[in-house]
Amino acid sequence: MFSFRTSYRHQRGPSGLVKLTWAFTGAYYIWLGVQSYQRWLELGPGGVPYNVKGWLINLLARPFARFDTRLVAPYNMDDQKPMYGDLGHVSFFSNGDDGPPLPPPRSGTRPDVPSYVIPQRQTTEQAPASMLAKQETFIAAVATDNASLLRHEPSMLEGRTHNALWLAPDEDVSDGGIPLMLRRTKGEFLHPHREGSSHGIFSLTDAARLIGLGWAGPSGTR
Secondary structure, three states, rough: OOOOOOOOOOOOOHHHHHOOOOOOOHHHHHHHHHHHHHHHHHOOOEOOOOOHHHHHHHHHHHHOOOOOOOOOOOOOOOOOOOHHHHHHHHHEEOOOOOOOOOOOOOOOOOOOOOOOOOOOOOOOOOOOHHHHHHHHHHHHHHHOOOOOEEEEEOOOOOOOOOOEEOOOOOOOOOOOOOOOOHOOOOOEEEEEEEOEEEEOOOOOHHHHHHHOOOOOOOOEOO
């Protein structure tokens, strides 16, 4: 007959130093989150709920975001053809012909744009109220002067906090003749922001030219 004895050794939990380290690390990341949320709120509403839920959506979007917003062409034009169609390679600025001229190269430094995905705003060189009023008047006039093609209504992409330029209702945005990019936005192609910047859809050729001149940068969303 055999007998045996089992032994039990008390498993010690994490030491006090480890627990303290965990506590300080957790507190540090909570502090970082609070600071990030407060800076995000300072950008103002736009695009997502203006609360913790919207901030969390912004965090979840970061892995899919673009942060190279000063590169002239952060995309391959051929790869983007399904999104923009043949018009993606066309310039709509004049070169001595009809159409608006390109602006001169921008002087000075570019404005600061925090790395939040939604909303995307500049925090320096913000426009005064008088310039914002002129901007709104100009956008409304463009729609009025081209009433058969455009409409001036609250922005869907900005959560209806700003007015935007859309293709007119008669323009069927589900039509294959409309570039996929505009079909994805339901026909909205330009909206301003409360600090004076704006988002607009340009052909890839014109976007690259405007970025190179210092007047634009790619959107944070791909």
